[in-house]
Amino acid sequence: MLPSLTIIDDFLSDPWAARRAALALRYALPGTGGNYPGRDSTSALEVDGINAAVSRHIGIDLAGAEGTEHGHCRLTLKSDKGRSGVHVDPAFYSGILYLSRPEDCVKPGAGGTDFFRHKRTGLERVPTNGAELAATGYDNLDDLVGTVVNKDTMHPAKWERVMRVPIRFNRLLLFSPWQFHNSAPGFGTDPESGRLVMLLFFAKAKG
Template identity: 65%
Template sequence: MLPSLLIIDDFLSDPLAARKAALALDYDPSRKNGNYPGHISTMPLDIQGLDDRVSAMINAPVEQAPGTSHGHCRITLKGDKGRSGVHIDPAFYSGILYLSLPEHCKGGTEFFRHKRTGLERVPSDPLAITKAGYADINALIEDVVNRDTLHKAKWKRTMLVPMRFNRLILFSPWLFHNSGAAFGTSPEAGRLVHLMFFAKSQRSVTRP
C-alpha cells in the first residue's frame, strides 16, 4: 500500500544551487494557466534521479505525469489569490519541495476533512464511494471538491506540514489539501516550491 504522506528533510545535497536555478527561471504571468495562486515557471527545473529516488521511497515505480506542471517551480507572494482552494491533484502521487530560505519560511501544506461528508480524501474503493452517498467517483469530486473548494467553512483543517527549506513532502493526490499562506513581497523572499506530479510507471523500482 502506498504511504499517504512522507516527509523527507534535507532532500537535496545542494539546495542553494537548486534555489538559485529556480529563481532564475521565467515566471511570465501571461503564461499562467491554472487555478493556483502566484506564478509558475514556464520551464521545469530538472532534478537528476528524482523518479528513481521517489520510486524507492514509496516502493512503487513512478515517472512524470503527462499534462501536468511536474518539475515546474511556483512563486507565491503575499496577496496572491487563486481560483480554487482545497483540492486534489490529477496524478498517481504528488510531491512538493520547499525552496524558501529558513528565515522566510511560513505556513506549509494543509490537509482537510470535508465537514458534510466526513471524508479526508476521495476514496479509491467503489464501495466506500457508494457508502458516502455517490454513484461514482466523478459525482463525488463534483459535489465535494469542485462545489466546496473555496468555501472555508465547509472544511476542517486536520494537519499542517510546516514549510522547511529543502524539505520534500510526498503524499497521495486524493487527500484534500491546499497550500499554506503566501508571503513575501519579492521572489527572493516569497513562497518558492518545486512541484511534482507523478504517474505510475511500468518499469521496475531502481534503488538509487
C-alpha cells in the first residue's frame, strides 16, 4: 500500500538552481489557468531524475500523469484568490516540492499544505474500495466527489483541518491524491518573496 503521506527534506542536491530555473519560467496570468489561486508556469521545470527518485522511494515505477501539469511550477502571492478550495487530484500519486526562500518559509502566515476532514460525512479522503464506499451511503464515487468535494469546496465551515504540513525550502511532500487537501494561503508581494512550488502528478509507468 502506498504511504498516505511522506516528507523528504533536502530533496534536491542543488535546490537554488532549481529555484532560479523555476522563476525564469513563463507564467500565465492569475485566474486564467484553473480554479487555484496564483499562476502556473506554461511549461514544466526540468529536474533530471525526479520521477525515478520518487519511484525508488515508494517502490513503484511512476511517470507524469497525462493531462496534468506534472512538473509545472505555481507562484502564489498573498493577494491571489482562487475559485476552489479543498479538493482531490486526478492522479495515482501527488507531490509538491517547495521552492520558496528559507527566510520566507519561516515568516508568520507562510503555509505549506493543509489536509481536511469533511464534517458532515467524517471522511478525510475518497474511499478506495467498494466496502468503504458502501459505508458512506453513496452509490458511486462520482456522486460522492460531486456532493462532498465539489459542492463544499469553497465552504470552509464544512471542513475541519486535521493537519498542516509546514512549508520548508527543498522539502518534497508526497501524498495520496484522494485525501482532501488544499494549499495553505499564498504569501509575499512579488515572485522573489512569494509561495513557489513544483507540482507533481504521477501515474503508474507503462510497460
